[in-house]
Amino acid sequence: MDINQVEKSDHTLPNSLIKDKTPLFEVNHLSLTFRQYKKGLRESSTQVIRDFSLKIHQGEIVAVVGASGSGKSLLADAILGILPENADVKGDLKFAGEELTMEKQMLLRGKDISLIPQSTNALDPLMKAGKQVQSVIKRKNKKSIQERIFHKVGLSKKAGEMYPFELSGGMARRVLVSTAMVSEAKLVIADEPTPGLDEHARNETIHYIKQLADGGKSIMFITHDITAALEVADKVAVFYAGETVEIANIDDFTGKGENLRHPYTRALWNALPQNDFIPLKGSQPLPGETINGCAFESRCPIAVEYCAQKPPQNKSVSGGIVRCFHA
Ligand SMILES: Nc1ncnc2c1ncn2[C@@H]1O[C@H](COP(=O)(O)OP(=O)(O)OP(=O)(O)O)[C@@H](O)[C@H]1O
Ligand code: NI
Structure with a gap:
């Protein structure tokens, strides 16, 4: 039996969900702040995620693209309910x-919602690779399914x-991907599964992600590899x-980026080697930095005075959302 059929058999959603196109997963206005205690027990807080919204439908791949340190892994942890105290x-x-x-997060974690973690350290060092994958299989014939x-x-x-210490980095990644493939999860969060892989292994990983979605799973593909995102995703956040x-459909990434609505998305697109390779000057605000207006204002080619004064809100546009006064 083809593996995709095995995957599909357990992933039928209630008809109501398919009919009215309710997203499988939805996050609205998520914010995340860390409380920290400085000397003398003074509490300070650092905001890492300010306002994040996203919808993922069944069988859809949504890429979450952001620079290093922008809060992507924490977003994954927030969805799974595994953030620090x-x-x-x-x-x-x-x-x-x-x-x-x-309570639901605890119940669904590792079952309906599965994480392909960013670090291969997530493998249990004391358990053989095959056994780790078998441990998430609910059906009979665990060993043959795993193999x-x-x-x-x-x-x-x-x-x-x-054992994990005997595996190369690429092998360990494949073990992690296998875990998601055999799981009954309806939503798989893949946190940067491609960095550090050679081109062949990277292409394969991307292919497996596609297979997971073809098998009916919804995928949140976290990456800073915009090329990888454009290769597999239906939508890019x-x-x-x-x-x-911005949340844009994959088809909007074309030409000079005329269909993209946010200047940052256009800048990312135009910075790609196959486009004009135009670098974007400056850097992102650091977590905790006070931002009064638009977070992109200091680097934005079309910013005007009020962009620095008040924050733009998300606007719904056909096929996506955008946070820019000018869109
Ligand atoms: N427990 C914590 N307390 C305070 N700040 C934290 C904590 N964990 C992470 N951070 C900060 O939150 C920010 C976002 O971290 P996160 O790991 O989510 O980034 P990322 O987008 O996944 O980056 P990368 O692409 O490098 O994996 C970082 O600046 C990090 O220093
Ligand atoms: Ni990360």
Whole structure:
């Protein structure tokens, strides 16, 4: 039996969800602040995510693109409910049309919602690779399912008998991807699965992500590789200084970026080697930096005076959202 059919068999959603196109996962106005205690027990707080919103439908791949340190991994942790104690989260999370409470997050974590973590350190150092993958399989014939998946991702039977320290970086990544592939998860969050891989392994990983979606899973693909995002995603959510500045359909990334609505998204597009390779000057505000107006204002080619004075809100536009006064 083809592995995609195995995947599909358990991923039928209630008809109501398909009919009215309720997103499988939805986050609205998420903010994340860390409380920190400085000398003398004075409390200070650092805001890392300011206002993040996103919807993912069944079988859809949404890439979340943002620079290093922009809060992408923390966003994943917030969805899974695995943030450290000193984190305060606000905003609405919904899964399959229902509020995703802390209790629900605990219940769904590793089951309906699965994470491909950014670091391969997430593997259990004391458990053989094959066993780790088998441990998330709910059906019978765990070992043969695991071996079939390993074969699919280019891992030998022998790799199944290895401990994480015996695996190369690329092999460990494949083990993590296998875990998501065998899981019953409806939503897979892949946190930067491609950095550090050679071109072949990178292309393969991207291919597996596509396979996961073809099998009916919804994917949140976190990356700073905009080329990878454009290769697989249906939609791209651009994350800047803790905010979604634009969510655009993949078809909007074309030409000189005329269909893109936010100047930051256009700048990312035009900085690609196949386009004009135009670098963007300056850098993102740091977490905790006070931002009164638009977070992109200091680097924006079309900014006017009021852009520095009040923050723009997300506007719904056909096929996406954008946070810019000029859009
Ligand atoms: N426990 C914490 N307390 C305070 N600040 C934190 C904590 N964890 C992370 N941060 C800060 O939050 C910011 C966002 O971190 P995060 O790991 O989410 O970034 P990222 O977008 O995933 O980056 P990368 O692309 O490098 O993985 C960083 O500046 C980091 O220093
Ligand atoms: Ni990260």
